[in-house]
Amino acid sequence: MSEILLEARSLTKQFPAAGKKTVHAVSGVSLQIREGETLGLVGESGCGKSTLGRLMIRTLSPTSGEVLYRGQSITAMKDREFMPLRRELQLVFQDPYASLDPRMTVRDLIAEPLETWHICESRNAVTARVLELLRAVGLPEEFLRRYPQQFSGGQRQRIGIARAIAADPSFIVCDEPVSALDVSVQNQILNLLKELKASRRLTFLFISHDLSVVRYLSDRVCVMFLGRICEIGTTEEVYRNPRHPYTRFLLDAVPVPDPALRGKEIRLLKGDPPSPADPPSGCRFRTRCPFATQRCAAEEPELREIGAVRAACHHVEE
Amino acid sequence: MEHNTLEVRGLTVCFQTAKGAVRPVDDVSLKIPQGSIVGVVGESGCGKSMTARAVMGLVRSPGKITGGSVTLDGRELTSLPEKERRKLRGAEISMIFQEPMSSLNPVMKVGRQVAEAVRLHTGCSRAEARAKTLAIFREVEIPEPEARYDCYPHELSGGLRQRVLIAMAAVCRPKLLIADEPTTALDVTVEAQILKLLERLRDAGVSVLLISHDLGVIARVCDYVYVMYAGRIVEQAGTGVIFDRPQHPYTRGLFRSVASLREGAETLETIPGVVPNLLRLPAGCSFLMRCPSCPARCENEIPPLAETEPGHAVRCFLAGKEGAT
Numbered sequence: 001m002s003e004i005l006l007e008a009r010s011l012t013k014q015f016p017a018a019g020k021k022t023v024h025a026v027s028g029v030s031l032q033i034r035e036g037e038t039l040g041l042v043g044e045s046g047c048g049k050s051t052l053g054r055l056m057i058r059t060l061s062p063t064s065g066e067v068l069y070r071g072q073s074i075t076a077m078k079d080r081e082f083m084p085l086r087r088e089l090q091l092v093f094q095d096p097y098a099s100l101d102p103r104m105t106v107r108d109l110i111a112e113p114l115e116t117w118h119i120c121e122s123r124n125a126v127t128a129r130v131l132e133l134l135r136a137v138g139l140p141e142e143f144l145r146r147y148p149q150q151f152s153g154g155q156r157q158r159i160g161i162a163r164a165i166a167a168d169p170s171f172i173v174c175d176e177p178v179s180a181l182d183v184s185v186q187n188q189i190l191n192l193l194k195e196l197k198a199s200r201r202l203t204f205l206f207i208s209h210d211l212s213v214v215r216y217l218s219d220r221v222c223v224m225f226l227g228r229i230c231e232i233g234t235t236e237e238v239y240r241n242p243r244h245p246y247t248r249f250l251l252d253a254v255p256v257p258d259p260a261l262r263g264k265e266i267r268l269l270k271g272d273p274p275s276p277a278d279p280p281s282g283c284r285f286r287t288r289c290p291f292a293t294q295r296c297a298a299e300e301p302e303l304r305e306i307g308a309v310r311a312a313c314h315h316v317e318e
Numbered sequence: 319m320e321h322n323t324l325e326v327r328g329l330t331v332c333f334q335t336a337k338g339a340v341r342p343v344d345d346v347s348l349k350i351p352q353g354s355i356v357g358v359v360g361e362s363g364c365g366k367s368m369t370a371r372a373v374m375g376l377v378r379s380p381g382k383i384t385g386g387s388v389t390l391d392g393r394e395l396t397s398l399p400e401k402e403r404r405k406l407r408g409a410e411i412s413m414i415f416q417e418p419m420s421s422l423n424p425v426m427k428v429g430r431q432v433a434e435a436v437r438l439h440t441g442c443s444r445a446e447a448r449a450k451t452l453a454i455f456r457e458v459e460i461p462e463p464e465a466r467y468d469c470y471p472h473e474l475s476g477g478l479r480q481r482v483l484i485a486m487a488a489v490c491r492p493k494l495l496i497a498d499e500p501t502t503a504l505d506v507t508v509e510a511q512i513l514k515l516l517e518r519l520r521d522a523g524v525s526v527l528l529i530s531h532d533l534g535v536i537a538r539v540c541d542y543v544y545v546m547y548a549g550r551i552v553e554q555a556g557t558g559v560i561f562d563r564p565q566h567p568y569t570r571g572l573f574r575s576v577a578s579l580r581e582g583a584e585t586l587e588t589i590p591g592v593v594p595n596l597l598r599l600p601a602g603c604s605f606l607m608r609c610p611s612c613p614a615r616c617e618n619e620i621p622p623l624a625e626t627e628p629g630h631a632v633r634c635f636l637a638g639k640e641g642a643t
Contacts, residue, residue, distance in 0.1 A: 183361065183531065187588040212579045216579055257536070257576050262539075268514065272477045
């Protein structure tokens with residue numbers, strides 16, 4: 001097995017909210033990401049998946065807990081110590097319309113990370129490298145002097161990916177990279193990410209609310225609910241045999257593009273997700289869970305081995 | 319004979335821009351039988367939302383309806399003066415949008431917003447309007463309706479806001495409800511609840527025009543489907559038929575893209591290229607540039623929307639000719 005690239009140890013992130021409340025975005029999350037693997041992170045809006053992604057690459061600092069990169073705590077580092085590692089830890093954003101400076105040409109956008117890290121010797125070398133990156137993400141060379149607004153969403157996302165891989169990082173957080181795109185274009189980007197993962201030996205944390213997208217790219221999947229991990233395991237195991245009740249409801253709720261399945265009565269979850277500013281005691285899923293008992297209110301379930309996965313539920317058996 | 323709540327014939331919307339005229343909706347015809355959910359599916363910019371706006375009479379300048387007719391229960395809408403149309407909106411035709419927050423007044427309690435709509439259209443008393451609002455809140459399963467009545471939109475979750483909007487749209491018992499991507503901004507577990515609600519309204523006799531880019535949503539609730547591409551309808555059929563045997567190369571590409579993702583294929587199916595710029599549409603078939611098999615004829619001639627079997631029409635010269643299944 002390859003070595004552990006990144007590790008989260010009891011990560012907690014709280015944000016102050018109006019009315020002296022505290023939003024518990026991420027609560028005591030521990031996980032490991034091995035070199036070369038893609039870990040999918042799924043959950044509904046407000047479950048803390050984006051916050052966790054940002055904590056992992058130190059664009060946010062945790063309230064408590066720490067993140068280790070190749071065994072070294074990046075949480076405790078001074079900014080100056082961390083600087084060289086920034087190059088290793090990159091991010092692809094959701095909105096390809098908001099994440100590219102409209103006044104920069106494609107060349108300058110992709111050259112920016114190269115210049116920041118002094119990767120190339122000369123201006124010409126930078127341009128040559130930019131052209132190489134354009135090819136790698138499937139864009140024609142004549143885009144070099146154009147501006148982002150001249151491109152479609154899919155083309156912009158390719159530019160965003162070229163920026164992220166420009167400095168040869170080892171780890172990339174992809175935060176909903178295809179949710180702003182149309183179906184026919186979404187698949188093109190997913191294929192590209194899969195290809196880059198193989199050709200550049202990249203490790204991904206792939207965040208999405210879309211379960212089929214996560215399934216396609218991920219080796220392992222982590223399901224979050226209200227700041228905590230419900231279930232984590234290999235993609236095949238989690239999708240084929242979900243253990244945690246929330247994972248089961250989540251998989252059930254996805255509308256299947258097959259009208260023949262319409263008659264099948266789907267089980268609906270009651271109500272809305274609870275507020276992260278006021279999470280329930282014990283198991284955070286219990287207010288929506290049909291199997292909840294008194295124990296769930298009193299005692300917070302720990303992640304434990306259940307068959308081939310790990311899940312946090314008092315009532316799931318082998 | 320079945321009764322059509324809405325009939326749209328040859329609807330065309332034209333925008334004059336500095337670079338020329340574009341038609342985001344080009345010769346669109348569709349009908350919605352009473353008490354059914356009809357879906358319009360397509361990708362961004364295909365004209366599905368503009369079609370909905372045109373039916374509502376909400377096309378803003380410089381856009382203009384330049385042709386076709388829209389009839390609601392046999393009554394022509396396109397020629398109605400704005401004053402008349404306004405009376406219809408919210409009473410006989412209602413619309414709900416993707417982002418519920420931007421359709422609600424942020425500084426007004428949600429109960430009052432719904433009650434105001436009731437009073438505007440029925441002229442009933444405040445007390446009656448309140449009672450009607452609470453009744454519809456119960457019907458759309460808003461928990462603790464009395465307490466929610468006095469909430470501001472920001473105090474509600476996205477799912478509850480969408481329920482409030484549906485309550486507002488349904489409170490006057492419209493004949494037609496237009497839902498434009500009603501669940502796109504919602505989480506899947508909440509989406510399932512909202513779709514269920516649309517089905518309940520349908521069963522109560524409301525006709526629904528559901529606009530979505532999500533084939534899963536379409537498959538779950540629609541009775542009949544129209545597929546739009548670059549302003550035109552390229553295929554239409556009953557939901558079961560279109561999922562079973564799509565004919566147009568665009569529909570097929572779309573369905574294959576979605577299926578390959580679901581089935582976990584090694585490499586995903588895609589549709590090569592991008593959606594054409596409406597300013598530079600080819601003279602013939604608008605799918606031309608992305609089509610895997612186009613005969614010379616497609617370059618100069620727009621294929622007609624022709625029936626391949628009863629209730630199934632396709633805008634492609636090759637449809638039904640290659641023994642396709």
